[in-house]
Structures are given as structure tokens and as C-alpha cells.
Amino acid sequence: MTMGEAHTMHDEKQDLELFDKLVAHIGEFVERDVSHLTPQSHVNNSVEGMSSLKMIELLLYLEDCFGVDFEESAMDNLETMQDLEDYIRQTLDASRQQA
Amino acid sequence: MGVVCSLGADADELWKGLIAGRSGIGPVTRFDPDRFRSRHAAEIDDTRVVFEPGPLRFEIRRMSGFVRYALFAADRALKDSGIAEPRAGGVYLGVAMGGLPSIEAGVLKQEQEGTRKTSPFLIPSLIPNMAASMIALRHGIEGEQVTVAGACASGCQALGQAMRAIRSGARTWAVAGGAEAVTTPITYSGFEAMRALSRHEDPELTPRPFDEQRDGMVVGEAAAVFVLEERGHAEARGAVIHGELTGFASNSGGQGITGLSSRHITRCMADALTDAALTPDAIDCVFAQASGMVQGDAAELEAVQAATADARRKPVVTSIKGHTGYAFAANGPMNLAVSLMALRHQTVPPTVKLDRTELSFADVDIAREPRGTGIRRCLINAFGFGGINASLVVSRP
Numbered sequence: 001m002t003m004g005e006a007h008t009m010h011d012e013k014q015d016l017e018l019f020d021k022l023v024a025h026i027g028e029f030v031e032r033d034v035s036h037l038t039p040q041s042h043v044n045n046s047v048e049g050m051s052s053l054k055m056i057e058l059l060l061y062l063e064d065c066f067g068v069d070f071e072e073s074a075m076d077n078l079e080t081m082q083d084l085e086d087y088i089r090q091t092l093d094a095s096r097q098q099a
Numbered sequence: 100m101g102v103v104c105s106l107g108a109d110a111d112e113l114w115k116g117l118i119a120g121r122s123g124i125g126p127v128t129r130f131d132p133d134r135f136r137s138r139h140a141a142e143i144d145d146t147r148v149v150f151e152p153g154p155l156r157f158e159i160r161r162m163s164g165f166v167r168y169a170l171f172a173a174d175r176a177l178k179d180s181g182i183a184e185p186r187a188g189g190v191y192l193g194v195a196m197g198g199l200p201s202i203e204a205g206v207l208k209q210e211q212e213g214t215r216k217t218s219p220f221l222i223p224s225l226i227p228n229m230a231a232s233m234i235a236l237r238h239g240i241e242g243e244q245v246t247v248a249g250a251c252a253s254g255c256q257a258l259g260q261a262m263r264a265i266r267s268g269a270r271t272w273a274v275a276g277g278a279e280a281v282t283t284p285i286t287y288s289g290f291e292a293m294r295a296l297s298r299h300e301d302p303e304l305t306p307r308p309f310d311e312q313r314d315g316m317v318v319g320e321a322a323a324v325f326v327l328e329e330r331g332h333a334e335a336r337g338a339v340i341h342g343e344l345t346g347f348a349s350n351s352g353g354q355g356i357t358g359l360s361s362r363h364i365t366r367c368m369a370d371a372l373t374d375a376a377l378t379p380d381a382i383d384c385v386f387a388q389a390s391g392m393v394q395g396d397a398a399e400l401e402a403v404q405a406a407t408a409d410a411r412r413k414p415v416v417t418s419i420k421g422h423t424g425y426a427f428a429a430n431g432p433m434n435l436a437v438s439l440m441a442l443r444h445q446t447v448p449p450t451v452k453l454d455r456t457e458l459s460f461a462d463v464d465i466a467r468e469p470r471g472t473g474i475r476r477c478l479i480n481a482f483g484f485g486g487i488n489a490s491l492v493v494s495r496p
Binding site: 030031049052053054056057060072 | 157161215216218219220223
């Protein structure tokens with residue numbers, strides 16, 4: 001195994017952990033099982049009973065869970081689970097680098 | 100009917116508490132009241148407010164207290180009624196101050212955490228109509244939806260409006276009542292500034308409706324909601340009928356913007372009796388507004404004296420505020436719930452914490468102990484700031 005391969009595996013593991021955390025927090029928020037969610041799932045359509053207000057509240061909840069702020073301009077583009085995961089990961093990475 | 104208050108989460112619990120002389124008044128727990136001279140409230144035990152499965156459970160948890168309590172009471176009332184087809188009904192609900200606690204919490208949150216942390220549910224949770232709206236939405240009621248904001252007469256007025264809608268033929272049935280839950284610092288600072296809150300240290304001694312030592316009200320939380328139904332419709336489907344609303348009146352007139360006017364209250368009670376085609380002799384019990392405030396209680400007793408001056412039989416008068424606190428818009432509906440229980444049990448509940456009234460009211464028969472007596476009809480009073488007066492007449496079924 002090369003150093004590059006090991007680094008990629010480490011990244012994939014972290015991504016998977018982040019995705020699992022995201023699913024768990026969404027499940028806590030809506031108080032139902034959302035284990036069916038995949039990276040391609042649209043949050044609005046894939047979580048039963050979701051509404052525009054719930055979506056905003058969910059983002060506020062995720063901000064507290066992950067210690068990130070969702071830029072208002074970015075909120076409208078956060079459609080899929082992958083979008084959410086990417087945004088959170090990038091924001092966390094940026095803040096780590098700043099630190 | 101559905102009831103939730105500091106004495107319990109249904110009408111039977113409320114009734115047992117009243118007859119036992121139990122007080123639901125205790126230290127404020129919803130915030131630290133140390134900065135105020137009044138530190139008591141009649142709070143609802145939220146562990147009792149549990150919703151059965153159904154629509155909007157997520158939203159319910161984000162609603163201000165008055166919405167949750169109204170919905171809880173409405174769920175119970177609708178279940179109790181056995182109404183099977185909800186679409187044709189209406190909703191008439193009285194709310195005075197609505198989501199004051201949510202407003203206060205929202206302001207604090209945005210000051211402490213910034214405006215972008217404000218919940219998108221803030222506004223829906225606090226607007227006064229949301230109690231009626233959530234009842235309609237959760238139960239699929241598609242008829243008229245009315246929210247009455249008539250201060251502490253709101254609930255009584257809502258019941259009256261529903262009764263009139265049914266009488267007119269516009270509705271066959273309706274959910275009606277009132278709810279209030281404003282145990283929050285701004286309520287205490289506002290009412291304390293008006294010298295309207297009791298300053299007694301001992302919750303067992305306050306509030307004291309009709310007592311010459313009364314010194315103000317104690318904030319209470321409550322919701323009482325009923326299914327009102329056209330009599331023939333209720334009988335045809337074999338519904339349990341708890342009582343019959345036969346009279347309603349409401350008028351304007353106060354002493355300044357917050358005081359009660361005995362003259363206008365007298366007329367309001369008389370008009371309610373006229374609406375029910377009754378004379379004052381026909382009333383066995385008056386469920387008074389009596390909050391423990393000096394001017395208001397005196398004005399109401401003067402009005403009772405005037406309204407029944409020519410009656411051969413004088414009614415027994417009682418107030419439940421010493422047990423349940425002052426529940427603002429829910430005052431009238433709470434009085435209706437207790438009236439229905441009094442009609443069922445043929446007993447007038449006591450006015451607790453009453454030692455002695457002023458001499459000028461010595462001729463008014465105030466129940467100090469539970470009193471078993473023949474009760475056919477009750478008069479219910481509720482009055483609000485701004486000179487809003489409302490009275491209902493309820494009779495045995």
C-alpha cells in the first residue's frame with residue numbers, strides 16, 4: 001500500500017463517519033428512522049413529512065451538532081445528502097486549517 | 100370536554116381537586132422569579148400533556164404553551180364527543196396574550212446568539228390563531244375558524260360565538276373554548292407594574308377571591324375546550340350531553356381601561372339571562388370571574404347584587420381562582436368546565452382561601468365549602484381589559 005492509497009482510505013473512512021453522523025442527527029431531528037438515506041437522497045423528498053420550515057430548522061440543528069454555520073447563500077443549494085456532507089466537511093476542514 | 104390546568108389533565112381531576120379544596124398554586128418554575136415580588140403561579144405539569152399519535156406531532160413540540168394546551172384539550176374533547184366526521188365542524192377559540200413566552204424567548208435568543216439562529220417556527224408558534232389552526236389542521240376540520248382576542252373574556256366570547264353559529268344554523272357543531280399560558284418574566288413585570296399580582300409569600304393563602312384581604316391575582320395556565328353541538332344532532336347520534344348552553348351576552352364598558360364596571364357587568368348578566376329566556380330566580384350558581392383583585396371582585400359582587408336584587412332565590416356564588424389561578428382567556432371556559440361538573444355532581448365547589456368579605460357583600464351567598472344543592476342552571480362570567488364583559492348561561496341537559 002502506498003502512502004497515497006493509505007491517505008485516500010483514511011479520507012473515505014472519515015467521509016463515511018461524517019455521513020453516518022449526518023444520518024444519525026437527521027434521524028434525531030425528525031425522530032424517525034432515516035437509515036434509508038444515501039448520498040444521492042434529496043433531503044426534502046426523502047424524509048417523510050419534510051417541509052420548507054423543517055428544512056431551515058434542520059440546518060440550524062445541524063449547525064449546533066457539527067459546530068458549523070451554513071452560509072445563507074449556500075442554503076438554497078444544499079439539496080442532497082452529498083451536498084450537506086460536502087459543505088460540512090469543507091467548512092470543518094477550513095476551520096481546522098485556520099486553527 | 101377537554102381540560103388541562105394546574106389541578107390536572109382532565110375534568111375529573113380538576114373536579115376532585117376543587118372539591119378537596121386543593122390549590123394548584125405554587126412557586127414559579129418556568130423561570131427564576133426572584134426579581135419579582137410575586138413569585139407564584141398555577142403551572143401545568145407538562146409531563147401530563149402527552150399527545151396521542153396523529154398529524155403535526157413535530158410541529159406541536161415547537162408551539163408555544165397555549166397552542167399545545169389548547170390542542171391537548173381539543174384532542175380530549177373531540178375523542179370524548181365521538182364526532183366521526185370532522186370536516187363540517189368549526190373552531191372558535193379565545194386567546195388573550197398568545198405566545199408571549201415565545202416572543203420573550205425569541206428576543207433573548209436573537210440578542211444572545213444572533214438573528215440567524217431564530218427558529219422558522221417562531222412566528223407560527225406564537226400567533227394567537229395558531230391554537231385554533233392546529234386544532235383544525237390536526238383534526239381535518241374544514242369549517243369556519245375563529246380566534247377571539249377579547250382579553251380575559253376571549254374564551255367566553257368564543258364559546259358564545261360558537262353557540263350563536265350553531266343557533267343560526269350555520270354550523271351543526273364546533274370546537275370551542277380558550278387557552279392561555281403566559282408564565283414568563285414579561286407577564287410578571289407588566290402585571291406587577293399594574294399592582295395586579297398578589298404579593299403574598301404563602302401560596303396556600305393566595306389568591307383570595309372575594310376576601311377583604313385580597314391583594315391581586317396569581318398567574319395561571321389552563322385550556323378548556325368543548326364540542327358544542329346542535330341538540331337534535333347530538334341526540335340523534337346518541338352523544339353524551341354534559342350540559343346545554345342556553346344564553347350568551349357580551350358588552351362593552353369598564354372603569355378606565357382595566358377596571359370593571361358593575362353597571363355594565365350587571366347588564367351583561369341580565370342580557371345573558373334574557374338570551375336564555377330566564378329570570379334571575381332561575382340561576383342557582385354564579386361562577387364568577389373573581390380573580391382576587393380588589394376592584395374587580397367588588398365590582399362583580401355589586402353586579403351580582405344588582406342583577407339578583409329582585410330575585411326571590413339568590414344564587415350561590417363561587418370562584419375557582421384560588422385553586423387554579425387566573426388563566427386569562429381560559430377563565431370563562433374553565434368556569435364552563437366546572438359548571439358542567441357541578442351540574443353533574445349537583446355540588447357547588449368552594450371558594451378557597453376566603454375568610455371574610457367586606458360587610459357590604461355580607462348578603463351574597465358565597466360557597467366556602469363544597470355545597471350539595473339542586474343545580475339546574477349556572478351563570479358564568481368573564482371580563483377583560485378594555486371593558487369587555489361576557490356571560491354565559493349553562494343548563495342541565
